[in-house]
Amino acid sequence: MRRTRRATAHGSWLGMWLGGWLTLAPVLIAGCGDVDAGSTPFAGTVLYTDPAGAYQFNLVEPPWIPDALDDVTVFAVPPSDLSAVTDLSAALYTLHIDTVIGTPESERNSEELAVFGTATGASSLQIAEGTVRTVAGDDAYELAWIPSSGLFERDVFLAGPTSATFRLQFGAKAPIADDPMITQMILSFEPL
């Protein structure tokens, strides 16, 4: 039976279309997704639990990489070019988590005074204060400032289970005062 050029082209299009659906079949069968971002908090993140069992929070891992240095757990986002990395100063983002003695609010205020005291150009130093409530229901007291050109700091204080206060110290080479990804890490923080 003789096939016209048009019929052949039509057949090839149909073949492509059917092939596409066959390729998509596994996606259609198993591809409706695991986590509903419309109802599940912190979808797409990894829950990190402190090895000592003191706290947990969600982060995007990678690019965040956790590492324990002595008593302090350090999280860092390394630069894309790892060949130039010699220490933590090369990291694009860092997070130190430790504990201090005092209430979250008083610790935030004392740190604010310390920042003013050590700043060389204190008159031009801009400090932003804020308070957020985590999803677990804890109040977090924030402090954000720019210690030097190209560096950005954001510290958060949350009440621990005892008289201790958790201090989350974020550092970055990009503005983070209103970064929603940093905010998510704070919102998900929960003392255990």
Added chain:
Amino acid sequence: MGHVRRNLAVSVGRALAGLAALGLLAAPWAHAQAAEESIDDPKVARRLGTRIDWVSPPGVATAHPGGPPAVGPGAPAVPVAPTTGATPEPVPPAAGATPLAATPTVPPVPVGSTPSEPVFQPVLPRVQLAFRRFDFVRIGASDSNGLAASEAFDALSLDVYPMSSLVRLGLSTAYGWQAGMTSGGDYFATETASFGPQLDFGRVVPFAEALAGIGYMRRFQFAHTVPTVFWQLGIDLGASVYFARIGFVSVALGYLRPVNGFLRTTSFETVYTNTWSFKIGIGI
């Protein structure tokens, strides 16, 4: 010379009478009427085949100008030809009058009515350039309640419909980007297959189609490019409105489930949401 002139006049008169008897001087509709007559000789009929009516355009009823033709056994077979080429005014039917006669194979056109306009028959969609907007989520960013922050995407697509009739099969190649971000945002590229019915109502062709597509999505997280897999399932309801026989604009409202799959440290995780989409397009 006088008798010669009289003989010539007589000859011309006879010739005209003969032509009139053969119908050659009759009006065009006389040809149409004659065309309906069968050929007596079967051999000649087979040789000549079906005779063509050169006068009546196809599909147009032939009305006799100058009033209704005479009917009945004593009526002349050839009506009088109009003396001018002007189209005579249609005669309004008198009460109780019989409708005008027409050729037997063509239904009569009511007197006083205009011929109906040809039906608009569009060439159903074959290629379309479209723009779609939908909301997805920004992985790793949250609002105050911990739910993932909304992230709108704009997408341009080239849609090809290799089959387009009562149903249409489509292939859509799309590129989308995080709305409002000229650089440094998320983006994706997908290939999507679609299937669904469409109804040809002339200038408006409503359609419904199910779609499934897969592709690549670049997520930008903490100054890092994170490659992920992106796919989507959904339905579109809309209509193509034709401004020409082979040109249309289309509008569609869709319900989508975009899914983002990515590698975590020890697992492959997928995140989805259900969202509305809006799509407009122009095509041929």
